[in-house]
Amino acid sequence: xxxxVVFSEGGKILWSKETEGGESIPNSVINALIAKEFIxxxxxxxxxGYTVKVARDHQLGISTALIHPxxxxxxxxxxICKDLTKVFTSVNEDSLRGNxxxxxxxxxxxxxxxxxxxxxxxxxxxxxxxxxxxEAENTVTEGPKRSELPAQTKQTAAAKAAxxxxxxxxxxxxxxxxxxxxxxxxxxxxxxxxxxxxxxxYQEDVDLDYGMQSKDGFVVKELTDELNNILREDKSKxxxxxxxxxxxxxxxxxxxxxEKDLGKTLSAMEDHLVNKNVAKxxxxxxxxxxxxxxxxxxxxxxxxxNATVRKSLARTLQKILTPTTSVDLLLQVKRSxxxxxxxxxxSVVGVNGVGKSTNLGKIAFWLLQNKMKVxxxxxxxxxxxxxxQLKVHVDRLRQLTERQNxxxxxxxxxxxxxxAAVIAQKAVEYGQSHDFDVVLxxxxxxxxxxxxxxxxxxxxxxxxxxxxxxMVGEALVGTDSVAQAKNFDSAFGAQxxxxxxxxxxxxxxxxxxxxxxxxTYTTKIPVxxxxxxxxxxxxxxxxxxxxxxxxxx
Amino acid sequence: MMLIVSTALLGLVIALALFFVxxxxxxxxxxxxxxxxxxxxxxxxxxxxxxxxxxxxxxxSVVPNRCENVPLQISEDGEDTDRFTLVxxxxxxxxxxxxxxxxxxxxxxxxxxxxxxxxSGQQKIAAAASQLxxxxxxxxxxxxxVLILANKCDLFNTMSxxxxxTILETEIGAIRSSKxxxxxEAGSDEAEERAWIGLDGKFQFxxxxxxxxxxxxxxxxKKTTKxxxxxxxx
Ligand SMILES: Nc1nc2c(ncn2[C@@H]2O[C@H](COP(=O)(O)OP(=O)(O)OP(=O)(O)O)[C@@H](O)[C@H]2O)c(=O)[nH]1
Ligand SMILES: Nc1nc2c(ncn2[C@@H]2O[C@H](COP(=O)(O)OP(=O)(O)OP(=O)(O)O)[C@@H](O)[C@H]2O)c(=O)[nH]1
Ligand SMILES: [Mg+2]
Ligand SMILES: [Mg+2]
Numbered sequence: 001x002x003x004x005v006v007f008s009e010g011g012k013i014l015w016s017k018e019t020e021g022g023e024s025i026p027n028s029v030i031n032a033l034i035a036k037e038f039i040x041x042x043x044x045x046x047x048x049g050y051t052v053k054v055a056r057d058h059q060l061g062i063s064t065a066l067i068h069p070x071x072x073x074x075x076x077x078x079x080i081c082k083d084l085t086k087v088f089t090s091v092n093e094d095s096l097r098g099n100x101x102x103x104x105x106x107x108x109x110x111x112x113x114x115x116x117x118x119x120x121x122x123x124x125x126x127x128x129x130x131x132x133x134x135e136a137e138n139t140v141t142e143g144p145k146r147s148e149l150p151a152q153t154k155q156t157a158a159a160k161a162a163x164x165x166x167x168x169x170x171x172x173x174x175x176x177x178x179x180x181x182x183x184x185x186x187x188x189x190x191x192x193x194x195x196x197x198x199x200x201x202y203q204e205d206v207d208l209d210y211g212m213q214s215k216d217g218f219v220v221k222e223l224t225d226e227l228n229n230i231l232r233e234d235k236s237k238x239x240x241x242x243x244x245x246x247x248x249x250x251x252x253x254x255x256x257x258x259e260k261d262l263g264k265t266l267s268a269m270e271d272h273l274v275n276k277n278v279a280k281x282x283x284x285x286x287x288x289x290x291x292x293x294x295x296x297x298x299x300x301x302x303x304x305x306n307a308t309v310r311k312s313l314a315r316t317l318q319k320i321l322t323p324t325t326s327v328d329l330l331l332q333v334k335r336s337x338x339x340x341x342x343x344x345x346x347s348v349v350g351v352n353g354v355g356k357s358t359n360l361g362k363i364a365f366w367l368l369q370n371k372m373k374v375x376x377x378x379x380x381x382x383x384x385x386x387x388x389q390l391k392v393h394v395d396r397l398r399q400l401t402e403r404q405n406x407x408x409x410x411x412x413x414x415x416x417x418x419x420a421a422v423i424a425q426k427a428v429e430y431g432q433s434h435d436f437d438v439v440l441x442x443x444x445x446x447x448x449x450x451x452x453x454x455x456x457x458x459x460x461x462x463x464x465x466x467x468x469x470x471m472v473g474e475a476l477v478g479t480d481s482v483a484q485a486k487n488f489d490s491a492f493g494a495q496x497x498x499x500x501x502x503x504x505x506x507x508x509x510x511x512x513x514x515x516x517x518x519x520t521y522t523t524k525i526p527v528x529x530x531x532x533x534x535x536x537x538x539x540x541x542x543x544x545x546x547x548x549x550x551x552x553x
Numbered sequence: 554m555m556l557i558v559s560t561a562l563l564g565l566v567i568a569l570a571l572f573f574v575x576x577x578x579x580x581x582x583x584x585x586x587x588x589x590x591x592x593x594x595x596x597x598x599x600x601x602x603x604x605x606x607x608x609x610x611x612x613x614s615v616v617p618n619r620c621e622n623v624p625l626q627i628s629e630d631g632e633d634t635d636r637f638t639l640v641x642x643x644x645x646x647x648x649x650x651x652x653x654x655x656x657x658x659x660x661x662x663x664x665x666x667x668x669x670x671x672x673s674g675q676q677k678i679a680a681a682a683s684q685l686x687x688x689x690x691x692x693x694x695x696x697x698x699v700l701i702l703a704n705k706c707d708l709f710n711t712m713s714x715x716x717x718x719t720i721l722e723t724e725i726g727a728i729r730s731s732k733x734x735x736x737x738e739a740g741s742d743e744a745e746e747r748a749w750i751g752l753d754g755k756f757q758f759x760x761x762x763x764x765x766x767x768x769x770x771x772x773x774x775k776k777t778t779k780x781x782x783x784x785x786x787x
Binding site for chain 2: 549
């Protein structure tokens with residue numbers, strides 16, 4: 001019912017153990033965990049109905065994941081992962097310090113680790129089932145029996161278990177007192193039928209004839225002592241040993257980085273980022289990630305601490321700014337055009353005056369250049385002059401495109417005061433019946449903390465149902481961009497998110513591109529376009545390298 | 554006084570020693586290198602393990618795997634052949650900069666193996682084309698040959714290598730023309746010039762300057778003969 005996996009950053013499974021019985025837990029769960037937590041930088045606790053926990057040793061590149069169906073609970077999963085990572089790295093430290101590329105399970109002392117892991121897991125059982133002998137036996141026989149049941153009969157088994165649950169309730173509470181822990185994975189719902197397997201899960205794993213000698217020939221008592229030694233050992237202590245040539249190592253490299261070495265450089269980096277308009281909170285988090293990544297590592301040859309930190313910062317920024325899946329907007333519009341039916345609907349949202357209407361005009365211009373038939377919908381029914389402003393844009397775009405023999409453009413407007421969501425819906429219907437390829441919807445600017453206006457976005461999203469929602473943010477804004485991005489992203493309801501950002505006015509901030517980082521870091525939504533001026537041609541796709549270079553400058 | 558002098562001397566000696574150690578180390582970075590690139594889950598690490606004699610199951614990679622002196626060419630007379638540094642790169646899009654970093658001027662990339670999961674369906678294979686396109690922009694620039702490995706031919710729903718080729722070519726054709734019409738990238742002027750590969754008209758791998766081929770196989774069944782042969786020819 002649970003699986004524990006130790007794997008390397010390179011993606012090699014070094015050790016894996018699964019309790020018998022039940023369906024086996026696929027690697028795809030671990031893959032999703034790695035993608036989310038290690039690469040995309042978002043926290044996950046459940047994947048596909050499984051609860052996942054992971055502990056990562058950045059220095060040696062080893063992680064331990066514990067996965068179990070969410071319907072059962074495993075106490076202390078967090079500390080199990082942490083401890084097992086520590087045990088694994090301690091037992092195999094020498095091999096792990098070598099090239100991780102040639103790391104092979106066959107070269108590791110897995111028997112020793114398995115033996116220690118057993119003891120660690122048995123410990124959990126002792127800790128969390130402080131029940132008299134007779135009751136303990138009960139739990140032991142219960143576990144395997146249930147998991148032997150074929151899938152179809154699980155339902156009835158669950159019903160039986162539910163009846164037993166009441167009895168368990170008492171025992172459970174007692175248990176809680178004993179282990180005294182607060183870090184359970186979820187609410188302790190005692191009526192949950194599968195709940196009582198918490199304790200039995202580990203029983204399955206532990207040999208019942210655990211005497212003085214384990215299967216592998218290790219003496220349990222010795223193992224326990226060794227385990228305790230490993231877990232007690234404080235790694236940070238060895239690394240703080242004085243190095244008499246540290247001044248030289250800072251030049252030629254090969255310096256082992258401690259918290260102390262990094263402290264100064266990192267706080268300088270943090271200031272640097274803040275100067276680039278990165279919000280303080282974001283800068284702190286980014287530097288925290290770099291610290292985790294670097295502490296205990298050895299600097300490359302001829303690389304100073306400073307350069308090492310810069311390199312790591314560059315990598316981190318690359319990761320933050322690169323989208324999880326690349327978007328080719330034009331290609332998608334073209335495909336939708338080929339299929340016919342509903343036009344491709346794009347809508348812009350954002351705070352007042354950030355450049356929504358202007359950049360909508362730029363997007364329209366680009367689509368017209370590609371011979372698209374574009375309908376521009378004036379759904380800013382709020383600010384006076386908004387419709388006229390858009391009309392000026394459309395008239396100018398029409399003149400330009402007629403001269404160049406490009407696409408066709410038209411304005412859809414119904415004046416002021418009406419519900420923007422309804423107008424948007426009508427615009428899409430009009431667009432469909434008149435064979436438009438694209439409908440571009442302009443919306444009213446709104447403060448991200450104006451609850452009334454923000455709440456109307458959900459209805460707008462439902463009625464207009466845009467293929468892409470673009471949030472426009474301005475590069476000038478700085479710290480406030482964090483809250484702006486968050487609030488707009490959540491305004492469309494739980495099912496709908498912003499698709500990407502367009503950051504306007506990048507021409508006015510020089511290298512202070514912090515807004516890009518703020519918005520992508522907090523929402524994990526990519527920046528697709530940047531606005532670089534007031535002309536229709538002043539729209540660019542984001543080049544990650546360009547942005548990272550400017551941010552590091 | 555003595556102490557200071559001797560410490561300084563010792564420091565100098567160590568610095569020199571370290572210098573030579575690192576000197577020889579940095580030379581090896583110029584050894585001929587073969588890169589394993591491609592979407593996440595296509596089988597790069599599995600193939601890396603196979604070719605480096607490691608038995609291990611795999612999960613998503615977060616960092617590259619690197620191994621030096623891998624004998625990748627089989628010679629018929631059993632003579633010693635060139636050895637390569639084999640690099641397995643993570644496929645997740647957010648980590649693509651790690652791949653591009655392998656093309657820096659000091660490196661010596663001899664060939665790129667682009668691994669695709671031929672059983673992952675038309676859509677997934679088409680999605681791989683955008684990464685392949687970016688890769689080809691670089692390999693064309695450097696005259697590096699690319700082999701596309703249609704992996705997992707053991708699975709029942711696998712596609713033939715010619716089908717994989719057609720899907721990739723069609724998709725790259727579409728991407729290529731759309732890139733031509735896209736708004737430029739921020740901070741670069743010659744973006745449009747760079748973004749074109751191949752000849753006018755329908756996009757075909759045969760029209761590229763470097764050799765680009767698609768060959769099928771299966772890491773799982775250790776069916777890599779076609780790939781081995783191709784590697785022996787580079
Ligand atoms: N320098 C520069 N100015 C821009 C850019 N984008 C927009 N602007 C200017 O910003 C100002 C506001 O632009 P609008 O498009 O009216 O902004 P909006 O978000 O539609 O404003 P509201 O509808 O009032 O919320 C105009 O003067 C634009 O010319 C850009 O990329 N660079
Ligand atoms: N059936 C089959 N499965 C394969 C084959 N090659 C690899 N796999 C499986 O495909 C999955 C992904 O393989 P990996 O080698 O981890 O993929 P990768 O390309 O390294 O993925 P990333 O590290 O995320 O970029 C694993 O479960 C492999 O066992 C094959 O030839 N046939
Ligand atoms: Mg406006
Ligand atoms: Mg891999």
